[in-house]
Amino acid sequence: MKITNFSDFDALKNRIANEQKDEITIRVAYATCGITAGAKPVVEALEKELLKHNLCCVSLKTTGCLGACYAEPTVMVTKDGVDTLFGYVDSVKAHEIVKEFVLNGKEIEGVIK
Amino acid sequence: MTEYRIALRNSGLIDPNDIEDYIKNDGYSALAKVLKEYSADKVIEEITASGLRGRGGGGFPTGVKWKFAKSYNDEAKFVVCNADEGDPGAFMDRSILEGDPHSIIEAMAICGYAIESNQGLVYLRAEYPLAIKRLQNAIDDATELGLLGDNIFGTEFGFNIEIKIGAGAFVCGEETALIHSMEGMRGEPTLKPPFPAESGYWQKPTNVNNVETFANIAPIILKGAAWFSSIGTEKSKGTKVFALAGKVKNVGLVEVPMGTTLREVIFGVGGGIENDKEFKAAQTGGPSGGALSKDFLDTPIDYDNLIAAGSMMGSGGMIVMDEDDCMVGIAKFYLEFSVDESCGKCTPCRIGTKRLHEILEKITSGNGEIEDLERLKKLGQMVKETSLCGLGQTAPNPILSTINSFKDEYLAHIVDKRCPAHRCSDLVKYEINPDKCVGCTLCARACPVNAISGSPKKVHSINRDLCIGCGACDTACNFGAVFKN
Known part of the structure; x- marks a missing residue:
């Protein structure tokens, strides 16, 4: 699609705004710093765990830097509009985040904000 | 004390490779608003009224810069984004480019519309491969969607962006050196005037702004100049991103309103000093800035207060030091950087920084004389006053500010042949x-x-x-x- 006038743009904005929203969003800070700190295996672990439980209403995003460099890799879970930020995440923790926090709604350790 | 995110509004929240995620968060709405409702002059008026000043170091009012660039008529004009982030310890530009590349593209297009230019260039350092990849990807996506290219939104206005990869020299952050480097010449500065607004890239009118400056543009257009100017201090509006590093618990990027104190940044957002040691100083502005001692902890941080304190905003690096850091050693470290990075074109910078470094070397190896302090001050002042560009004009700042705030440490090295922080190996027994x-x-x-x-x-x-x-x-x-x- 190519936007050729203002109404095209408004239509695109409307379409995006009305897209069905996932109930839960998981964001992994995936800038140079995050990747260096080990964000890649974390993303892979999250993908694997999400696939295992066949979770359809959860979206996984790789984003830029969130600024919490001291605790990289970081994973932010947004559930019911509430953000929970996990720091020092590794692949073991990533599995736990999906299984315990996202799926079972349990409070787990590792929250930094 | 909380953060206030304008430049970093999307970073860490959106997927930088997904243009729709950016559009969902009001992306390209500012460009649409400008092309639909604003004249070029009105855009410049709005940016001027917002009080936005250059975030790359100098702090020159952005609106005024755009106005200069617009005032020169030429068939070709250029919008340049300075992404040659070179201050040791500063990485906010990389973060913005990696986390929210479309915000820069949109702002450059808005600037192009305002100054009547159709071509944008991003001077991005080769050391940032992921930023290059994500920005290029974003440029391609925006072009495919018709948000870059000819007749954007069906208007007469067209704009394209090209990435120029820099080979990594600190001096290329200086706008005239940056332009020469883009032209394929040596990255050396030239005397201003003429300013790039009059004669820049290939002698055409050129407007150069820093990444973080551009990142503030879209929110100003969408929320209005009055909103932006309500944040910050009298002469420094909006927010500033600091790259908090060194001996602080929570190292990272923080964006706070101008006028926030050093104490709030370091002990609030930063969580205090590592291992609960005592705060000694914070170096702002990298090798161009100075060390702020604990006397300045409660000074509101803005462009003018930092200059008055003998430092500068710079690009926003903030390196925190504790009781274990030797201030003479820190000054020497920054001078070494300036000596390495001096392009060598002008004598005061090329030879002056070298001589300053030698004196510091002499002091830290236990051979200092009391007269060296005066020599440092006199030569430092001379280098500041006579260097061709910003690199040399600011290079002595780390020395002058540490002599000012930490004279006792210099005296301990010179008179007692002792390093109070036990860092200078020649003086440590x-x-x-x-x-x-x-x-x-x-x-x-x-x-x-x-x-x-x-x-x-x-x-x-x-x-x-x-x-x-x-x-x-x-x-x-x-x-x-x-x-x-």
Whole structure:
């Protein structure tokens, strides 16, 4: 699609705004710093765990830097509009985040904000 | 004390490779608003009224810069984004480019519309491969969607962006050197005027802004100049991103309103000093800035207050130092950087920084004379006043500010031949605490220069004249009996 006038743009904005929203969003800070700190295996672990439980209403995003460099890799879970930020995440923790926090709604350790 | 995110509004929240995620968060709405409702002059008026100043270091009012660029008529004009982030410890530009590349594209297009230019260039350093990849991807996506290219939104206005990869020289952050580097010439500055607004890239009118400056543009257009100018201090509006590094608990990027104090940044957002040691100083502005001692902890941070304190905003690096850091050593570290990065074109910078560094070297190796302090000040002032570009004009700042705030440390090095922080290896000697020494002889056997004497099961001692300060005895001792003095 190519936007050729203002109404095209408004239509695109409307379409995006009305897209069905996932109930839960998981964001992994995936800038140079995050990747260096080990964000890649974390993303892979999250993908694997999400696939295992066949979770359809959860979206996984790789984003830029969130600024919490001291605790990289970081994973932010947004559930019911509430953000929970996990720091020092590794692949073991990533599995736990999906299984315990996202799926079972349990409070787990590792929250930094 | 909380953060206030404008430049970093999307970073860490959106997927930088997904243009729709950016559009969902009001992306390209500012460009649409400008092309639909604003004249070029109105855009410049709005940016001027917002009070936005250049975030790259100088703090020049952005609206005024755009106005200059618009006032020169030419068939070709250029919008340049300065992404040659070179200050040691600063990485906010990389973060913005990696986390929210479309915000820069949108702002450059808005600037193009305002100054009547159709071509944008991003000078991005080669050391940032992921930023290059994500920005290029974003440019391609925006072009495919029709948000870059000819007749954007069906209007007469067209704009394209090209990435120019810099080979990595600190001086290329200076706008004239940056332009020469883009032209394929040596990255050396030239005298201003003429300013790039009049004669820049290929002698055409050129407007150069920093990444973080551009990141503020879209929110100003969408929320209005009055909103932006309500944040910050009288002469410094909006927010500033700091790259908090060094001996602070929560290192990272923080964006706070201008006028926030150093204390709020370091002890609030930053969580305080690591291992609960004592705060000694914060270096702002990298090698161009100065060290702010604890006397400045409650000074509101803005462009003018930092200049008055002998430092500068710079690009926003903030390196925190504690009681274990030697201020003379820190000044020497930054001077070494300036000596390396001086392009060599003008004499004061090329030779001046070298001589300043030699004097510091002399002081930290224990050969300093009391007259050296005056020499540093006099030469430093001279280099500041006579250098061609910003690099040399600011290079002596780390020395001058540390002499000002930490004169006692210089005197300790020069007069007592001591380094109070035990960092300068030539001035650090080891001693043995007789109460803790059990006479195990491990240290004596570890010493490479046989400076330790004592018989088994008797207290050992170190001959200061022979000691080279290597610390092997300290590593060998199991009883914590060896200490620096």
